[in-house]
Amino acid sequence: MQRFSQLHAYLSLIGLLFGASPVAQAQIGLGLSPMRVELTLSPGVPHTDSLELTNETAAQAHVKGELLDFFIDANEDPQFGVYPSDEHSCRQFLRVSATDIDLKPNQRQTIRYTARPPADLKPGSYHCALGLTTQAIPSAAGSGLSMNVRMIASFYVTIGTPQYKVQVKEIALEDKMLSPGVAQRAYCILTNPGEFVWRPKGSLDVLEADGTVREHVALRSIPVLPGRDQKFLLSLADSPRQGDVLRLRMEVGNGEIEEARVDVSQQMLSRR
Amino acid sequence: MKTALGLGLALWIGSVSNLVPSPGSLPIFSSVPGGVVTNTATTSWTINLGALLLSNWSLAVSATAPACMNAPLSAITVRCTAITDTGITLLSSHSCAGQFNLSTAPQIVATGQDTLAILNGHRSVTIDYTFSDQWKYYATSGPCNVSLNYTLTSL
Numbered sequence: 001m002q003r004f005s006q007l008h009a010y011l012s013l014i015g016l017l018f019g020a021s022p023v024a025q026a027q028i029g030l031g032l033s034p035m036r037v038e039l040t041l042s043p044g045v046p047h048t049d050s051l052e053l054t055n056e057t058a059a060q061a062h063v064k065g066e067l068l069d070f071f072i073d074a075n076e077d078p079q080f081g082v083y084p085s086d087e088h089s090c091r092q093f094l095r096v097s098a099t100d101i102d103l104k105p106n107q108r109q110t111i112r113y114t115a116r117p118p119a120d121l122k123p124g125s126y127h128c129a130l131g132l133t134t135q136a137i138p139s140a141a142g143s144g145l146s147m148n149v150r151m152i153a154s155f156y157v158t159i160g161t162p163q164y165k166v167q168v169k170e171i172a173l174e175d176k177m178l179s180p181g182v183a184q185r186a187y188c189i190l191t192n193p194g195e196f197v198w199r200p201k202g203s204l205d206v207l208e209a210d211g212t213v214r215e216h217v218a219l220r221s222i223p224v225l226p227g228r229d230q231k232f233l234l235s236l237a238d239s240p241r242q243g244d245v246l247r248l249r250m251e252v253g254n255g256e257i258e259e260a261r262v263d264v265s266q267q268m269l270s271r272r
Numbered sequence: 273m274k275t276a277l278g279l280g281l282a283l284w285i286g287s288v289s290n291l292v293p294s295p296g297s298l299p300i301f302s303s304v305p306g307g308v309v310t311n312t313a314t315t316s317w318t319i320n321l322g323a324l325l326l327s328n329w330s331l332a333v334s335a336t337a338p339a340c341m342n343a344p345l346s347a348i349t350v351r352c353t354a355i356t357d358t359g360i361t362l363l364s365s366h367s368c369a370g371q372f373n374l375s376t377a378p379q380i381v382a383t384g385q386d387t388l389a390i391l392n393g394h395r396s397v398t399i400d401y402t403f404s405d406q407w408k409y410y411a412t413s414g415p416c417n418v419s420l421n422y423t424l425t426s427l
Contacts, residue, residue, distance in 0.1 A: 056292075
């Protein structure tokens, strides 16, 4: 062990440095417009339009594009990949004009896309994404971490007239370890049993026994995809007490205010 | 926002330019087994006027498969330390996510929402990368490189 340690230190001192000035490397700088496209289409009728990708550096860039499915996980992190079982994906009927793109310095490139919803596509909303990723630039000798960027253009295609179905599955307090500055984290799980995506606009309030609002935390504007449960995380500055009420109030686009309440019980507090 | 030709209506949301991670690479090696070393990078972008309407955003970080055979990706922790906005950013909000161990799966490092159009909006997210060296990691005489991918999303 002692010999290994000495070897480690010796080699480290010869070959490795930390904290030196960052190694110069060609910089990456991309622009994308728009980042989100919402289309209302009819089955069987194609629609073509374009995105604009720009290389805003003085160096050449190679960008790879790929069509992806996505969902948002229980940590509110978007996850991109190919998920063939996703019945609400538009990946199968969206095409883009370029997937291997060489960009000269400061070049602007139009990427055309065509959505061809099948004639028998049932009413609902369909989502997918175009990921545009810079290819790794060979690192200079001695570098450690090299950076790439990926920009995502998300597509939402609506077929038919949206009808929103909303269920509040759970409102509770999390029992996980928290980051500094956060006294407690609450969460709510919203279910979308319908065929159309919606985004809740609203908040979770912590009410005292007399109805006074002690804390007000807005929901993040993330989509609740069809057929999915979506967890929303809400950081509270103050820990709720027994007798308080967690009140969720939101609107999803249909003009109706949805409200759900949960009493903060001793049992809920003891689970933390 | 834009109205498209044809039968449908198209709504365009979010437009950014000059998404730049800086520096383009970071040395993140240790000469002190058992020690902890931190280096800082920023990722910035410009928010284009007139293309924002209740637009949420998130910045995620992932790594490609490690080129280092001697230390796992999880030896590097990622922590957002600051988010700064310049320009006119009305009713924008943002927050840093908690720290996490680097992996090949994208993990959110910062999120936010831009409610109104922003004039000359420029946003910068500062991230610390901390490498916790251990005696059990074999030393190497040459560098190993890890590619970091920053993903900017507006879902």
